[in-house]
Amino acid sequence: MTDTVAAVQSGDISPGEPLRRTVAEIARHDAHLGAFLSVSYPDAPGVKGPLHGIPYAAKDNLCTATLPTTCASRMLEDYHPPYDATVIARMQEAGAILVGKTNMDEFAMGSSNETSAFHPVANPWRPDHVPGGSSGGSAAAVAAGLVPLALGTDTGGSIRQPAAFCGITGMKPTYGAVSRMGLVAFASSMDQVGPMAMTASDCAAAMDILVAHDPGDSTSSDHPDAGDFLRRVRAAPDGCDGLRIGIPREYFGQGVDPEVVRAVRSAADVFSELGARVEEMSLPHTVYALPTYYILASAEAASNLARFDGVRYGRRAAANSIEELYWKSRGEGFGREVQRRITLGTFVLSAGYYDAYYLKAARVRGIMAGEITRAFAQYDYLLTPTCPTTAFPRDVRTEDPLAMYMADVCTIPANLAGIPAVSVPGGLVNGLPVGVQLMGRRFDDAGVLALADRFQRATGHHLLGPEGFGDHRERGGEDA
Amino acid sequence: MITGNGVEKMREQYRPVIGLEIHVALDTESKMFCACVNAFGSTPNTDVCPVCLGLPGSLPVTNARAIELGITCARALGGQVAPRTYFERKHYHYPDLPKGYQISQYAAPLSIGGELVVDDSHSGEEVRVRIRRVHLEEDAGKSMHSRQSGHTQLDFNRCGVPLAEIVTEPDITSCAQARRFLEELRAIMRTAGVSRVRMEEGELRCDVNFNLVHVKAGQEITRTQISEIKNLNSFRAVQRALEYELMRHRSALEAGDGLLHETRHWDADREVTYAARTKEQAHDYRYFPDPDLPPILIERELVDYLAAGIPELPRARRRRLRETWGIEWSQAEILVEEPEMADFFESAIAEGAEPSEACKWIVGEIAGYLNTVDTTLGALPFSAADLAALLRLVEDGAISGKIAKEVWLEVMEGGGSPEAIVERRGLRQISDDAILEQIIEEVVAEHPEAAEDYAGGKDKTLGFLVGQVMQKTRGQANPQKVNEMIARRLRGGRDDN
Amino acid sequence: MSIDADRVDEILRLARLELDPSERCRMQQDLAVILDYVSTIEHLDTSDVSPLHNPVEIDENITRPDDAHASRLHERFLQSAPEREGPYVVVPRVVGDGVSEDV
Numbered sequence A: 001m002t003d004t005v006a007a008v009q010s011g012d013i014s015p016g017e018p019l020r021r022t023v024a025e026i027a028r029h030d031a032h033l034g035a036f037l038s039v040s041y042p043d044a045p046g047v048k049g050p051l052h053g054i055p056y057a058a059k060d061n062l063c064t065a066t067l068p069t070t071c072a073s074r075m076l077e078d079y080h081p082p083y084d085a086t087v088i089a090r091m092q093e094a095g096a097i098l099v100g101k102t103n104m105d106e107f108a109m110g111s112s113n114e115t116s117a118f119h120p121v122a123n124p125w126r127p128d129h130v131p132g133g134s135s136g137g138s139a140a141a142v143a144a145g146l147v148p149l150a151l152g153t154d155t156g157g158s159i160r161q162p163a164a165f166c167g168i169t170g171m172k173p174t175y176g177a178v179s180r181m182g183l184v185a186f187a188s189s190m191d192q193v194g195p196m197a198m199t200a201s202d203c204a205a206a207m208d209i210l211v212a213h214d215p216g217d218s219t220s221s222d223h224p225d226a227g228d229f230l231r232r233v234r235a236a237p238d239g240c241d242g243l244r245i246g247i248p249r250e251y252f253g254q255g256v257d258p259e260v261v262r263a264v265r266s267a268a269d270v271f272s273e274l275g276a277r278v279e280e281m282s283l284p285h286t287v288y289a290l291p292t293y294y295i296l297a298s299a300e301a302a303s304n305l306a307r308f309d310g311v312r313y314g315r316r317a318a319a320n321s322i323e324e325l326y327w328k329s330r331g332e333g334f335g336r337e338v339q340r341r342i343t344l345g346t347f348v349l350s351a352g353y354y355d356a357y358y359l360k361a362a363r364v365r366g367i368m369a370g371e372i373t374r375a376f377a378q379y380d381y382l383l384t385p386t387c388p389t390t391a392f393p394r395d396v397r398t399e400d401p402l403a404m405y406m407a408d409v410c411t412i413p414a415n416l417a418g419i420p421a422v423s424v425p426g427g428l429v430n431g432l433p434v435g436v437q438l439m440g441r442r443f444d445d446a447g448v449l450a451l452a453d454r455f456q457r458a459t460g461h462h463l464l465g466p467e468g469f470g471d472h473r474e475r476g477g478e479d480a
Numbered sequence B: 001m002i003t004g005n006g007v008e009k010m011r012e013q014y015r016p017v018i019g020l021e022i023h024v025a026l027d028t029e030s031k032m033f034c035a036c037v038n039a040f041g042s043t044p045n046t047d048v049c050p051v052c053l054g055l056p057g058s059l060p061v062t063n064a065r066a067i068e069l070g071i072t073c074a075r076a077l078g079g080q081v082a083p084r085t086y087f088e089r090k091h092y093h094y095p096d097l098p099k100g101y102q103i104s105q106y107a108a109p110l111s112i113g114g115e116l117v118v119d120d121s122h123s124g125e126e127v128r129v130r131i132r133r134v135h136l137e138e139d140a141g142k143s144m145h146s147r148q149s150g151h152t153q154l155d156f157n158r159c160g161v162p163l164a165e166i167v168t169e170p171d172i173t174s175c176a177q178a179r180r181f182l183e184e185l186r187a188i189m190r191t192a193g194v195s196r197v198r199m200e201e202g203e204l205r206c207d208v209n210f211n212l213v214h215v216k217a218g219q220e221i222t223r224t225q226i227s228e229i230k231n232l233n234s235f236r237a238v239q240r241a242l243e244y245e246l247m248r249h250r251s252a253l254e255a256g257d258g259l260l261h262e263t264r265h266w267d268a269d270r271e272v273t274y275a276a277r278t279k280e281q282a283h284d285y286r287y288f289p290d291p292d293l294p295p296i297l298i299e300r301e302l303v304d305y306l307a308a309g310i311p312e313l314p315r316a317r318r319r320r321l322r323e324t325w326g327i328e329w330s331q332a333e334i335l336v337e338e339p340e341m342a343d344f345f346e347s348a349i350a351e352g353a354e355p356s357e358a359c360k361w362i363v364g365e366i367a368g369y370l371n372t373v374d375t376t377l378g379a380l381p382f383s384a385a386d387l388a389a390l391l392r393l394v395e396d397g398a399i400s401g402k403i404a405k406e407v408w409l410e411v412m413e414g415g416g417s418p419e420a421i422v423e424r425r426g427l428r429q430i431s432d433d434a435i436l437e438q439i440i441e442e443v444v445a446e447h448p449e450a451a452e453d454y455a456g457g458k459d460k461t462l463g464f465l466v467g468q469v470m471q472k473t474r475g476q477a478n479p480q481k482v483n484e485m486i487a488r489r490l491r492g493g494r495d496d497n
Numbered sequence C: 001m002s003i004d005a006d007r008v009d010e011i012l013r014l015a016r017l018e019l020d021p022s023e024r025c026r027m028q029q030d031l032a033v034i035l036d037y038v039s040t041i042e043h044l045d046t047s048d049v050s051p052l053h054n055p056v057e058i059d060e061n062i063t064r065p066d067d068a069h070a071s072r073l074h075e076r077f078l079q080s081a082p083e084r085e086g087p088y089v090v091v092p093r094v095v096g097d098g099v100s101e102d103v
Helices: A002-010 A017-033 A086-093 A136-143 A160-166 A200-210 A229-235 A258-273 A284-307 A322-333 A336-349 A355-378 A401-408 A412-417 A445-458 B006-010 B064-076 B175-191 B235-254 B300-308 B314-325 B329-337 B339-350 B355-372 B384-395 B401-412 B418-425 B433-446 B448-455 B461-472 B479-491 C005-015 C021-041 C074-079
Strands: A036-039 A055-059 A097-102 A149-154 A169-172 A192-197 A244-248 A277-281 A381-385 A421-429 A432-440 B012-025 B088-091 B101-104 B115-119 B126-138 B142-146 B151-155 B162-168 B204-216 B219-223 B227-232 B262-267 B272-275 C088-092
Touching: A002 A017, A002 A200, A017 A036, A017 A055, A017 A097, A017 A136, A036 A136, A055 A086, A055 A136, A086 A097, A086 A200, A097 A136, A136 A149, A136 A160, A136 A192, A149 A160, A149 A169, A149 A200, A160 A169, A160 A421, A160 A432, A169 A200, A169 A445, A192 A200, A200 A229, A200 A421, A200 A445, A229 A445, A244 A258, A244 A355, A258 A277, A258 A381, A258 A421, A258 A432, A258 A445, A284 A336, A284 A355, A284 A401, A284 A412, A284 B088, A284 C021, A322 C088, A336 A355, A336 C005, A336 C021, A355 A412, A355 C021, A381 A445, A401 C021, A412 A432, A421 A445, A432 A445, B012 B175, B012 B235, B064 B126, B064 B162, B064 B175, B064 B300, B101 B126, B115 B175, B115 B314, B126 B175, B175 B204, B175 B235, B175 B314, B175 B329, B175 B339, B204 B235, B227 B235, B235 B262, B235 B272, B314 B329, B314 B339, B314 B355, B329 B339, B329 B355, B339 B355, B339 B384, B355 B384, B355 B401, B384 B401, B384 B418, B401 B418, B433 B448, B433 B461, B433 B479, B448 B461, B448 B479, B461 B479, C005 C021
Parallel strands: A055 A097, A055 A149, A244 A277, A244 A381, B227 B262
Antiparallel strands: A036 A097, A149 A192, A169 A192, A169 A421, A381 A432, A421 A432, B012 B162, B012 B204, B088 B101, B115 B126, B126 B162, B142 B151, B151 C088, B204 B219, B204 B227, B262 B272
16 A cells, blocks of 8 residues: 555556546445445545545444444444544545445444344455454455555454454554544443554554544543654564563463464564564463453443434434333344343443442453553563454354354453554465464554564565455555 | 420420532533533524534543532532542433433542531521532433423533532531522632522522431431432522422321332422432442543642632621621622622722612612613623712712612613713702702792791691702702701701701 | 343343343343353452553543534534424423423
8 A cells, every 4th residue: 555655646656546446346346245334436536645545444433424324233324423533534634535434343343244234244265254343344345455444443353353354454553542533432441443454564654644642532642652653664674683572371272273373373483583582471361351341341332322312313213202212212223232232231330230340340451451561561562363263154153142252352452451452464274364463562553563564574474365356455565 | 496405305306307419500611521612592402512412423521621610619618629530421311311321420529528607597506518529510401391292302502511519418407598508509609600500591400308307305216218309490499399398208207107218309380399200219320430531630739729719708708798897697698699799899898988888789779770680790881989989979968869879870871970970960969058048938938837837846847848949959959958957947946856 | 140030121221222022031141141251250359459441541631621612513413313393303202200391
């Protein structure tokens, strides 16, 4: 993508050319993929800026004034926000062109894109497999080369896990680095918007636009390290001399596919060869991440989704009384997984259970964040699998919520602690991509991306693409 | 009324236990968590934005001024302001609550403790009411329920208006005292600049908790369960609702019924309370810290700075005005209820006005005039110096008290300074002896019988004669002077009145 | 942890979710399984740990000055309302507690 930007800026290709290609690709492939929920092609190629002419897609939980914002829910099937999310406005100012809104798990709750109220998304590598979730549409659209860049959101792994399943690079920034204004909230203390692209340097180019202090978001940071990503990634040396990388052994427990373990080990070898000191270490509270997350995220979700009541916007069921209006609108408007999380979240906050569940989990979160902070006194980065497995076939986990939740077990700690994390392709297992996750200290987003970039300079994993789409995939500038 | 003497102690008593939860709208330009204007009376659903409407993706940002006014409110009541406080979400569903939760405070209120002392004007007692806590929250919108259309109409303009909620301990022991407490609270809030407390705009709303303790020989025998009466928006409603509850609880105790702990509502038309349909235990607000809002740290210096800016509070001021200027309790009460009015009073004195006269004019003429116009004292086109000048004209005998009222009305309506009005309209009293003597001669000549009657000792006739003089001078004669001169003329100065 | 049907009904009432009987039954089972799983944090000693509600560290208050701006979005807001009457959003008439006939 950065090469396309350069080509547009030097006049080698016209600013409308990338958009033209995207329009053609979406027309050719999206009927099979189901990555988009709405598309719109503007006439003008965007304003001159750092991403001039770059077409991009945004997950459908980011408010857009020009396209509906449905969160892949019946509840918001025809909802048109009156304003653009801060990230959408920033992308537009940078010259990027919004071409559509991508499919997702309903209200970002899910790990397979199967909870979308509208249609599933096919994994471009194997159409009967899931693309991951909840940003499954964004991941599939990038992996299939429909767009060079997509925005996802990540509450418990929703950028990184689908990035891993689809063989692309996906970044969850430090909590507070990117404005949440206009992101339809799932769990406010964990949600972050982030880029999904082919390479770490493309993600860095997008981070340069996305990361900015927003006075409209009280949790948005004005940290001095949060900026200048692409330049810092490019300026980083090829080697990793002096870097200390920890591999927490708790991420390799039960349920982790041995082939995935092998892929992460070989990534560790790559970093060792680059000069990093890589060693196993322990983060003993990791095993509590998933239960802690499900309590806290569900509690916040139950609260955040209380506003969808059919009164002011969105779906309103036919009703003769206000109570009936609430019950029916919410009963009909929300899908099963969303209802499950609302119910769990309501329960853990309810009288008599708050201390044992919500408050207890908030304390465990404190322990885990402390443990991770202490680990970063000894290690610069942590290396783990992004997911315990590669993409799984559609329909096999939908009946078992816990099995589905396990897909997020490796990604959740970064959300609980608010640290930056990236998933990079780590090769193929049985023809499906494996994701390798790198985590760093709060606000060391540039360092995490630089490390991912060094990995990509040293390996070719990110250059692999699914068959049938390859001609139009933009891999590290090969086709620009 | 409960008193402490021994005889009373032996008696059987029903002792009301009353606690209040008061919502006061803070005097800010913008709302609590968004930049929408904090106004009353706008076209429905125009002072709204994605934040106060709770549109998907919107986020709150705290109004710094609301925090400051909350601190001022807490300090004016003697509360201890927390060094670290945070907002929580209080969940319930109601169509005028856009997010399905209200941003409020629960576990970490802005302030705890404090006290409000009320002087009971009847008993002369000091009633000390402890304050439990003060916290900040956002208001909800307004629902209008139309039987005709079968709809509830929703206006979200009020959503997000900043409120301070003040919770008392159950220290109030009579219905009248509850009202006095609220009046005192209103005066404090106005004085401290926390709120303008415009009752008609709903800027003070109150929930009351009431129960009744049966005491015999100083020992509690039994007590009723607490009734919570919600959302009373006038002092009268508070007092009447409490009086109704007192009667209801007393009948219950006498019938051996302890009543149920319940939420009740006030029916202002029938002047009764009635039980809510949803039982209190059905509410489960599921409070938890709002993840959109980082905690607020409050430095000691800020608290001290704001506390130092609080003017003299009403009770102290009332006392000082009485002690320094010798004015009546009830007049001090009226003056201090509106801090502007008390300020005006003190300025007038500084301008040389005589205190009891100034007080009489402010409490009478000015307060009366303010009731007829929809504005504040500060917005009116006259100053305390004008009042002082007016009083000086009366004192100097330049105009009569009657003319003074006329002149003052013109001053209040923007007619200029009292001196200018008197000159322009030629209202200066006739005190010139030669002129008055001539007129008195005329009157004596025209009414010889009356003159004779008066000269013969019939005092009542003097009034008639003076009236004739006043008529001839179109009210401009100095009546005091005319009195004296007629007496001298007809009785040769031997006026034994 | 088992969770009885009444409790599930109470939670669904608080959350304003209407489920048909089979869905409600399924929800009860799912909830029991999930609660069993998340209860694994129960035995952790957290007595001397502060709860972490948000990873944002603050050293200064995040507030905004008290400046009011007119919002020009209210028209679009009203347009998205499911049902309107003049300038009002309307719902079926609320009957019950503290409700007086205002208009």
